[in-house]
Amino acid sequence: MSASEDRLRDLLVRGLAGDAPAYHACLKELSAYLRAFLRRRLVRLPDEVEDLVQETLLAIHIQRHTYDAGQPLTAWVHAIARYKLVDMLRRRAVREALHDPLDNESEVFAASDTEATEARRDLAGLLEQLPDRQRLPIVHMKLEGLSVTETARMTGMSESAVKVGVHRGLKALAAMIRRE
Amino acid sequence: MRTDELIAVLARSEEAVMPHASQRRFAIALGWGAFGTTLLMAILLGVRPDLAEAVRLPMFWVKLAFPAALLAAALVAVLRLSCPGVRLGRVPAMVAAPMLAIWLLAAVVLLAAASGERDALILGHSWRSCPFTIALLSVPLFGAALWAMRGLAPTNLALAGAAAGLLAGAGGALIYALHCEEMAAPFIGTWYLLGMLIPAVLGALLGSRLLRW
Numbered sequence: 001m002s003a004s005e006d007r008l009r010d011l012l013v014r015g016l017a018g019d020a021p022a023y024h025a026c027l028k029e030l031s032a033y034l035r036a037f038l039r040r041r042l043v044r045l046p047d048e049v050e051d052l053v054q055e056t057l058l059a060i061h062i063q064r065h066t067y068d069a070g071q072p073l074t075a076w077v078h079a080i081a082r083y084k085l086v087d088m089l090r091r092r093a094v095r096e097a098l099h100d101p102l103d104n105e106s107e108v109f110a111a112s113d114t115e116a117t118e119a120r121r122d123l124a125g126l127l128e129q130l131p132d133r134q135r136l137p138i139v140h141m142k143l144e145g146l147s148v149t150e151t152a153r154m155t156g157m158s159e160s161a162v163k164v165g166v167h168r169g170l171k172a173l174a175a176m177i178r179r180e
Numbered sequence: 181m182r183t184d185e186l187i188a189v190l191a192r193s194e195e196a197v198m199p200h201a202s203q204r205r206f207a208i209a210l211g212w213g214a215f216g217t218t219l220l221m222a223i224l225l226g227v228r229p230d231l232a233e234a235v236r237l238p239m240f241w242v243k244l245a246f247p248a249a250l251l252a253a254a255l256v257a258v259l260r261l262s263c264p265g266v267r268l269g270r271v272p273a274m275v276a277a278p279m280l281a282i283w284l285l286a287a288v289v290l291l292a293a294a295s296g297e298r299d300a301l302i303l304g305h306s307w308r309s310c311p312f313t314i315a316l317l318s319v320p321l322f323g324a325a326l327w328a329m330r331g332l333a334p335t336n337l338a339l340a341g342a343a344a345g346l347l348a349g350a351g352g353a354l355i356y357a358l359h360c361e362e363m364a365a366p367f368i369g370t371w372y373l374l375g376m377l378i379p380a381v382l383g384a385l386l387g388s389r390l391l392r393w
Contacts, residue, residue: 015375016197024191031183054186063333063393065201065265075265082215083264083335086393116183123181163195170190178392 004029004109009073016064029112030059034081036113041085048088056084058174078108087178108134126176127169134169137162189268202332206255209328213348216320225313225359235356239363242285246368247353249278250376254347258325261340262332275346282369289365303363307371314375316346318352322391326390334391341387342380349376 008026015023034056039049059080066075127135140151141162152159181189198204234240253274260266290298304310325344334340353372362368 015191016199018196020191024187027187027191028184029186050183054183054299056183057183057186057190059393061331063264063291065197066333069199070267071263071266075267076263077265079264079335083333117185119181138189145192151373155313174393 001098004033005072005074005141007105008109009069011088012064012067013069016069027057027060030060030077031116032112032114033077033109035116036084036111038112039082039113045092046117047120048092050117051085051121052088053116054119054121054123055088055174055177056081058170058177059084062170074108081108091178121180122175123173126173127178130169130172133157133161134165136173137165138169153164185356189374202259204330205328205331206259206262206325209324210321210351213321213324214351217226217317217351220317220320221355221359224286225356227358230361231358234353234361234363237363239365242282242365243357243360243363243368243372244354246282246378247350247372249281249337250275250323251347251350253278253342254350257343258329258340258347261331261334261336261343264297264335270353279369279373281339282373285363286317286366286369289300298366301364301378302366302370304364304367306360306362307367310356310360310362310367310371311375311378314349314352314356315378316352317356318348318376321351322348322383324348325387326383329391333393334387337387337391338384339387340391341383341384341385343383344387345379345381345383346376348383349379352379353375 008029009106011022011026011029015026031053034053035049038052038056039046042052044049060077063080067073098127117163127138130138136155137151137157140146140154148162151162152155155162157165201312228234253271256274257268257271260268269294291302293301322345326341329340329344353376356375357372362371
């Protein structure tokens, strides 16, 4: 438990400093913990689990600037997962599906589940609905792996507009998920 | 899109995140908010004409210290409430302490006064306008604090909104204290506090709508 806390925190801190492989490994491992954490709490809504894992990962990414390295990662991840879980349940008005108490934050890393089921929500379809100035930077940079400079050249946008487009586009994607 | 693909998309990160993002965001917001509140005060009210004499009175400084202490407590509260998983710790005590202190002082003043003077000590001559003027002055800070929070990740939205409102109210009261000529602790402990609580209650009500992420 505390071993995974230390390792994950180290990966995240390196990731926030710009180490993309460390960030990738951190998100990968977090997704397994989140999946197990959410699956235990959504016993009656198993189809929601993978969508919520994705929504929580997106939130973790968008809000990664709110993580303070001096803070336990467990508490930060738990608070985000819990917020997204309660938000989803409130949206669906199925609070009674809540079996386990949500308050024990140490449980967030208690179990890990790497078996992703198919997400029901079509993120790629939602992406299509974004305006071009947000969609194109995400498609070129994030999906095709081009650099900021290459994306800027391909789209005719400035480099700062590309960066802003990615950031705003991901936030808009999260907002679309919220309104679903 | 499969979760692994999403992770790959998110992790294809091009730049580092700047540390202390929430502190910097609030510094920018409160700078602009304080500027707006000060400007509003300068346009609508101006400082009291006898400011030079008033600064020699201890009560003038008490009147500034009360909202200043609440401002500091609310600042700690908004910073903590804006980041997931950060505990409030001693913040409730920091909010309660200035209120208890001013009420204690007010009680002492009221007990020492003759019974005929007590109404005047509580009501002063501006009790009708004081809370609303403080709330009005807090508007720029209120907007700025909510803007800062909307870029962060509060998980208790009503409490976060209330803290943003208290921050704005305390800032408004601090500026208003330079204009207002009331000097009695019972007045400060009642109407100043009410003025600060108006934006706080408004923030609690608006928080769950405006601060979602």
